[in-house]
Amino acid sequence: MKPRNNPLADLLDFDAPEASQDVLWSAGSPHAVSVLDGYVGIELDFFAQVLGPEGIMLDESVPLKKHILWVSAYGEEIIRLTINFNGSELPVANNNVMLDIDETVKRLPLSVDEDPTGWKVVDPLGRTRLEINTQPPTIKYWSGLIPAPPATLDATIYPDGLTSVALEAYDIFKPGQHESFPLAYVEREQRPHRATFAFHASANEKIAGTGERFAPMNLSGRTLILENADALGVNNRRCYKNVPFYVSSRPYGLLILTSAHTRLSLADISTRANQAMIEDGLVDLFVIGGRNIERILYNYRLLTGFPHEVPLWSYGVWMGRMTYFTAEETRQVAARLREEAFPSDVIHVDTGWFDKDWICDWGFSPRTFPNPHDYLKEMRSNGFRVTLWQLPSVSAQTHLYAPALENQYIASKNGMSGFSNFGDSGSAATIDFTNPRAVAWYQGLLEELLRMGVAAIKTDFGETIDLQADYAGMDAKRLHNLYSLLYQKAAFDITEKVTGKGLIWARAGWIGNQRYPVHWGGDSACTWDGMAGSLRGGLHLGLSGYAFWGHDIAGFHGLPDFMNSWPSDELYVRWTQFGVFSSHFRYHGTSPREPYEYPAVANLVRQWWNLRYALIPYLVEQGQQIVHTGLPMLQALIFHHEDDPMCWHIDDQYYFGNAFLVAPIMNDDGIRDVYLPAGKWIDFWTGEVLEGNRWLKKLRMSLEHIPVYVKFGTQVPVYPYRVQCSDEMDLTKAVKVAFDDQYRGLRSSVLGTVVTL
Incomplete structure (x- = not known):
């Protein structure tokens, strides 16, 4: 409908025919x-x-x-x-x-x-x-x-x-x-x-938050629709994770x-x-209130819940694509990652583990994944955990549909609607998570997989439901935005019950979903603007109560060819660098994402993976802290510098935990400006000490590096040995690197024995 520049129409819909x-x-x-x-x-x-x-x-x-x-x-x-x-x-x-x-x-x-x-x-x-x-x-x-x-x-x-x-x-x-x-x-x-x-609203007021908003840092001057949708990327106004919460600079x-x-x-x-x-x-x-941004977010979590801690292994490398189709294919990927010394912890199997691609029946195909117990045990013995994709609907093509319909585990009215934008998924009916019996039934499907040895479930979709269907406990329009919370809670709770520590990989969100980590940034394009949009979304999500967040490295879908346009070598490396300094580090996309598929940069990527594993003690330390505060792992600058007006307009830099200031490179040229906020900083690579409250203009970075600075005086725990997976780590052997006048750069520190960068 055309905007009328009239609040009665543009906000209150009085121009709608039904509003007469x-x-x-x-x-x-x-x-x-x-x-x-x-x-x-x-x-x-x-x-x-x-x-x-x-x-x-x-x-x-x-x-x-x-x-x-x-x-x-x-x-x-x-x-x-x-x-x-x-x-x-x-x-x-x-x-x-x-x-x-x-x-x-x-x-x-x-x-x-x-x-x-x-x-x-x-x-x-x-x-x-x-x-x-x-x-x-x-x-x-x-x-x-x-x-x-x-x-x-x-x-x-x-x-x-x-x-x-x-x-x-x-x-x-x-x-x-x-x-x-x-x-x-x-x-x-x-x-x-x-x-x-x-x-x-005061004239100079700045606003941030509202969920995973793919928009500039200051949202003042925008009108937002808080209605969850499959955003179909990260460069538009749609949103996978709307949260009706904002934080103001007032504050x-x-x-x-x-x-x-x-x-x-x-x-x-x-x-x-x-x-x-x-x-x-x-x-x-x-x-x-709270008088500062972190305290306000802490108070928000006091109301809506704190995130659970995540397991150590989840901080490692996750490798996936859309999709591996056989157990043998995943064995080959795992073996090659080990043979070529790419440390990694997770093999993710997306839509291809069923008898028919995309037709989710929560059962391994006996043709392509025979003997799943033995398969999962074998993968685990090699240091790999396996995670699986699924979605919150039941296809009419599965054996589950008839009993689910008979027992009202699925909501159905006037036919069914499809959930997926891909493949021949057919019609499907929404699982009714307002029905306790449906929740128990769904959890039973997951429990069998988890007891078999599956490490975690990817709770894909959940942004939309069939609005024409009848649900046991709520009107469909009120359930729509809330649905992902009920869905993710069900999956998280059964994972926690079976494995001892809850973890999911989720896309949708609303109020409270931060209690059930981890969430990822959706279906970004394999482009520089896809990378930039992902970062913007992560920053706003962190200002909406979420602590743990990842993104598909190096973008999910190709452009212009959705399935067959691959990310460039430069984008693959730069997005890898961004991922190393994110809470969770997962490769996924419509084309292959294994580093050996990018031979010109594979050796460089290996070193960045080594750096990621060296930083896992720091991730664990920060993760244990942020679940009791208002902070996310990926922090907008305003968490620390809310009184600096400049920081309310920066959406391409961030704090990684409380020590690192990270400025990803998001162009082919390797050039960018960096804003150093007030304080004393150390260049992570060289050890140079810099004073803040200034811009560093037109920094030129080789493909090996991005601008990374560390707050002067901090001590960062690192792992001083190379490993192939987190199973090999004994965190009591972690050592601390002091970033002070004695720090002479990465190569001169203990990190130089693990990483060649």
């Missing part, structure tokens, strides 16, 4: 405040507004409606605002699968102080956490040409008692011509249909607790407002 009889109800000034069990209830009048020639105008013929906005405090740095336009129930925190509230977070009882200007909501420490202004705006009357502005909700939240986050109260040109509403909802056929809210975070389709406009439709439209009658917001 919709009624907008906007909040007026509060007239009563009450306290119930430590919750503060703000009673609001809502006034009917109808479309007219001058915009949207008050319909005085319709009686007003009353709704209660509930305010609650979660600890000392989080305020929750909840209003249910279908009723006035108190918010309940423990019955929502998106939340996993830490036991340390206690709800603080709130009280109310009244003064001539309105009300103050106060916590037990005497701090004002929300302020309601009931005074009319100051005016100096001299003309009656334009009516006075209508009464509205004028409130400021202080999530941590200090940071102020105001609702956008008067975002109007004149009455009837609004750019946003502080709080409103739209009624269709006398039922709440969608809702909207708006916070004030604060906002979690919109919903699984409904949501439109989020960040100082775009109105440059004065960060506003959203939720396709639901419930608005449930957590305004999160």
Whole structure:
């Protein structure tokens, strides 16, 4: 639909044919405040507004409606605002699968102080956490040409008692011509249909997060559709992992607790407002303080869950393609990797382990993978773990379909829909993860594989479901975005039960999926912009609560030929270098990705793989830390330098853990600018000491190197021996490299005995 440059259309969809009889109800000034069990209830009048020639105008013929906005405090740095336009129930925190509230977070009882200007909501420490202004705006009357502005909700939240986050109260040109509403909802056929809210956006405010956004670092000035989709790459507005959460430079975070389709406009439709439209009658917001980015993300994880730790072997090299078709083919790949001294831990088998490619029945083909128990045992004895692809639907071509349909393990209505964009996958029905019996059935399929010796499951897809089907526990539109969380939880939990440590390889995401690592960046193109888009997505995902993330090295699909355009040697090396400094390091694509298939650069790639294994003690150390903090492994510069405006605009550099500053090369020329933030830095390769807070212009790097710097004074644990897989590592033998005045470069350090770079 063509944008109208009108918020009633562009945000609230009043231009849709089905919206012709919709009624907008906007909040007026509060007239009563009450306290119930430590919750503060703000009673609001809502006034009917109808479309007219001058915009949207008050319909005085319709009686007003009353709704209660509930305010609650979660600890000392989080305020929750909840209003249910279908009723006035108190918010309940423990019955929502998106939340996993830490036991340390206690709800603080709130009280109310009244003064001539309105009300103050106060916590037990005497701090004002929300302020309601009931005074009319100051005016100096001299003309009656334009009516006075209508009464509205004028409130400021202080999530941590200090940071102020105001609702956008008067975002109007004149009455009837609004750019946003502080709080409103739209009624269709006398039922709440969608809702909207708006916070004030300051002129220099920067925004990041919202999921795996393939966009520049500062999202201010964009309108985003938070509706999961198969993004079909990493260079468009679609998103595999939407998260209705953002972090602001002011600083604060906002979690919109919903699984409904949501439109989020960040100082775009109105440059004065960060506003959203939720396709639901419930608005449930957590305004999160903390006074710095990491603390805000920590508080977000306190609400939605911390990531689990990942096993040591997962930090090694994963080798795959779309796809290996036989056990013998994987044996040959594994043998050659060992013969040519490419250290590696995982062989991934994608769509080709079934009787028919893409037709997932969770069973090894007896023709191409005979004796799977023996096969998996053999691979494991050679230091390789095997991971398997599958998807959350049941094909009508499998023996599982009929019993699954009979037992309502799959959702079906008016036929079936296909899940895959590839191959002859036929029609398939969605597994209903809202049905506990379906979850148990699905976990049983995985459990058999895991007990057989499979190391982990690739939980592909999950971004879309059949919206025409009936599901046991939820309306399809509300389930859509939430589906991946239920799907990944089921796979992760059974993996943890069988193997002792949970791990999946997942593509989709929403609120809470960070609890179940690992996630990867989707189907990037084998191009420089595919690499750049992947990094952008990873940075925003790390600002959305996710800790562990990988990407397909060196891109997933070819261009212009999807299956047969291979990555260039230069791209293969540069993406490898990016992968070494990522939490997880996996090769995958539509064409071969084994390093010996790129003979001109294979020796160089081997050295980078050796560096990866040397850094595994550092990865383990960082991994153990970040699961208890707000940090991801791949960190945007604003985690450490949020007061530096430059860092809010850098999306091609990052911190790798707390020590390394990494600037991948993403062009054929080997030239790039690097921004060194404030502080003292050491060149990882040469040992040169540099002062930060400056640009290094037009650095020219040979194919062997990319710009990597280490914070002066840090000590990085490394493994001082070459290994072929993580099974050979004894982490008690790790040693620390001190990056100080005595460091003379990689070759002069213990790393020089392991890596020739």
